[in-house]
Each structure stands twice: as C-alpha cells, then as structure tokens.
Amino acid sequence: MSLDAHLIVRRPGFTLDAVLRAAAGEVVGLLGPNGAGKTTALRALAGLAALDGGHLDLDGERLDDPATGRFVAPEHRHIGVVFQDYLLFPHLSALENVAFGPRCRGVPRARARSEAAALLDRVGLAEHAGKRPRQLSGGQAQRVALARALATGPRLLLLDEPLAALDARTRLDTRAQLRGHLAGHAGPTVLVTHDPLDAMMLADRLIILEHGRVVQTGDAATITSRPRTDYVARLVGLNLYRGRADGELVRITDDFALTTATPQHGDVFVAFPPTAVALYAARPDGSPRNIWRARVAAVSRHGDALRIELTGPVTVAADVTPAAAVQLALEPGREVWAVLKATEATSYPAEPAPEGRPPQGPTGQ
C-alpha cells in the first residue's frame, strides 16, 4: 500500500502544486502556515476536490487523472478522513457514527454495530457508545472521529488538524494516544497541521508547504537543524540567513559576513539558535570573529528567558536571561554589541530540496 501523488489544484489567486509520496505504514506530516494549501491538498486526496493537473495513485490504482478524465468519487476511494471539526453526525450516537461507514459498504447491521463497539473500546470510549456527539468532550469526539474513519478499513488515512480544536491538556493526552493508533494503521497516513510539535511528534517524515509549493521535506531532525525558509526557521526557533560561502566565511550582505564552524563554498544557508547570541553594553575584549553593533527593536518573554529582537546589519533574535536584560538595560532603541560564537553557527548548501522545489527567492531576514 502506498500513495504517489502530484497534486495540482488551481483556485483564483492560488495554485497548489505539490508532490506527495507515502509508503505503507508511514505517517507523513503536511506542515505549513495558514493558506499554504494543506487543506486543499487533503480535499484533493479524499476526492472532495478534483485535480486540475498531475495525478493521484493509491496502491497502484489511479484515482484522479485530469489528463485522461479519470476521477474516482470519494465514496469509492476507501480513504478515511478525520476532519478538523470532526463532522460527527449530530443525530447519531457515537456507536452509530462509527458503524455508518461499514453500513454504507454493505456490512450487516449487527456486525457493523459489534465492530463499531470494538473500535470504540479500542479508543477507550466503550462507556460512551450511546452518547450523541454534543454530549462528548472535544477529546472524546476526536477519538470517535478517528474510530469512524478507521472503521471502514481505509487504504489511506487523512487527518486535518486532528488536535487543533483541543485545549492544551487534552491535546497532550490525545496526541500520545493518536500516535499509538496511527502506528496500528497499516496503510499510509497524511497528517495536516500548522503545529510543528504535533507534526514532529506524530509524523515520520515532514513535508513543508508554503504558498501551495513544497519548500522542504525530511525527518524532524533534519528540518529542525537545517531549515530552508523563514517560516521553517521561525517554526523551529532558529535565526536563518542565506549567503555566499567562501570557506568558513559566509557573506550575508555586501558589508556583513559571518564566520561559521563548517567550511562551505557557494550558496549556503546559515542557521544558529537565539541562545548563541550574546549581548554586551561595551565592545568586549578579545577578538570574537562575529561581532556587530545592533539596536534593540523588541523584547518579549520566551520561556524562562527574554527574547530580544535586534536590528542592525541583519535582524536577529537573541535570548538572554532576565538578569542580563536588567543589567544591560535592554529596552527598545538601546544600542548593544552582539556577539555570535562561530562554533554555534552552522552552514549548509542551499541546493534544491531533494524532493520538491527550491525555496522561492532569497530568504535573508
């Protein structure tokens, strides 16, 4: 069982053009900002929106191919969908909701109901089987929606922001349970989310979508250490610049360069965490290689530290302790010296992502 899709969907002022592949048992996280085309991609996979180009193959069966006019209707695709707001049928009990799919596929009523009861038991909702959706909590409704999608034995499982509607506490529990259930699904799973934590916890592989295009793919470790767009860098909390490397020196702008720990040549990205930036009131002694004058633009809380947004030759985020911030009198407009340890800045080639397309345009912040 595997998914092989090239989704092209045109909407006024927006085009989705993304290659999507997933192997059996693999959970692919489709991550991107709002309006990136994630939900459009999901609807195209489910057959709720037709492709305008490309193709969609599932288990070697062609489900959508505008070139030949082939289009398999959603009811014949055997693709399970967990919708963002679940869309549980309000007039049916949890059990009847889960039994709905098998009933539509011709399973006799008694067997559909007993299978549904077993599935509800598996997601820990056996005692809530008789309840209507409006009597269920958000986390329970989410699990009923998951059981309903799994009840049909789907060849592909699609989840649209499965945790977005839950409060923080429920989210934590539900995420852990969801991970277990996804592991039990034999076919591929595509998970749409704008939450990087959900994506990294649940998905084996991430596909980052921006403006309808795939900008980066890879596992969580690669994405978090080597972002390729500003969006991904912000998501994982790194400063990211694009420049031209000549050995360890990377020229970011005409009159600003950074020294990194990794020698490269040609177009590269430079990434470093905000904690790698130290701030001083006066020019520090010694000879740090990365030092520049910067002006505080904004100060905000970030966990236990304070995040300082700096302008200067480049905009950069720095994390300092509250004590240091008080000592340096950091407030918007204050001029400081910024120092970056070369050993904490990594550079990596800016060649196109292995799957999909290169980032659009330069990404210097």
Place this chain on the structure above:
Amino acid sequence: MLPLAGLLIRAPWTSLPQRLTEPGVLAALRLSLLTASLATVACLLLGVPLAWVLARTRFPGRRLVRALVTVPLVLPPVVGGVALLLVFGRRGLVGGWLDATFGFSLPFSTAGVVVAEAFVAMPFLVISVEGALRGADARFEEAAATLGASRWTAFRRVTLPLIGPGVAAGAVLCWARALGEFGATITFAGNFPGRTQTMPLAVYLALEQDLDAAIVLSLVLLVVSVAILAGLRDRWLGVS
C-alpha cells in the same frame, strides 16, 4: 383577531349541534382533510428533491427555476386554476393525451382538487426545505461520502435527519395552505358536493343561501386547523 371574534360572536350557538351533524358538513370536512394531506404528500415527494437541487447543485438557469417555483405565491389562485385547466383540461396539452390514452380526466375530480392544492401550496414547502438545506452544513455530506455513502444514502441518512425540522415546518405550512385553498380548486375542480367540494368551497356556497350555515362551516374549519397546527407545532417544531 377581530374577524375571528366576529365569527365567534355571530355563531348560531343554539342550533350548532344540529347543524354540525348535517351530512354535507362532514363530507366536506373529510374531503378537505384528505385532499390537503394528499397534496402535502405530493408536495413532499416533488418538493424535497427540487429543494435539494436548488440548494446543492449549480446549473444554468437555476435562478429562473427558483423564480418559477415561487410563481404560485404571487399568482392569484384563480389564474392558477385556469392555467391548470389549460394543461390538464380535456383539450389541454397533457389532459387531451391523458384522456385519449387512459380515459382519465383530472378536472372536476377529487384528484383534480389535490393537484390544484399542491400547485398552490408547493412553494411553501420548497422555500422552507431549501432554506433548511442551506442552513445545514454540506460538509456532513462530504464526511458521509468519505465513509462510502452514495449521494442518495448521504441524503437519506444524514441530510434528511438534519433538516427534519425544516421539512416538518414546510409540510405544516404546505398543509395549512392546501386546507384553505379556494380559487384554484373551484376553477380547476369545480364545486361538486362529496367529490370536489372542500370546506372553503362549502363556506362560499353556503354564504349565498344561509349565513348561519356559512358561519358554522367556518367555525369547524377554524377549530380543526388550529387544533392540528397547534398539535404539530408542539410535536415537531417545539423540539428543534
């Protein structure tokens, strides 16, 4: 409320029991209830699919169809009756064919009463069902489709239960309008006691001969319709 009060004040209360048991009254009442109910069923069978098409599909001329559906609302019922005669009359477009093929004629029959009432009452049902469909989230139908439900199954098992209150409200309005129908009925089906003479027709006829009889008939119509509408409202619309 004043006309209703006038009806109650002028009612011949002393002779009421005797007048009520006259065979003509019961026959007209039975015919009215029967034809209004049959007309409502006909409107449901034709109107709900029509409302679904208007609410859920896009096709050229949809606005025109919607406008045509509401025409009976603004058309004087008598004109509707004339139009029905022109189509279903013995020499009408469809009526001639019906007569020649099946030896069956709609005008001046009980079936004709049902057709006339359905014609006039249909917009009430279509408008409320279409409104209910537009208010119901179409994504429930999408969710049903991903679970393997055909369009018909999704409509029957998901959409119809969701819009149930709207359909019930439309059916009640439709039934009430059919019960009170006069103009199209008398034009298309005539005024034959026991066959096409419904309560409103009986009231009109009685008015020319015996005012008290007309008042009694009106009272009966009033009481029956208020009782039924109140009952249905509590049962169907109260829960929504």
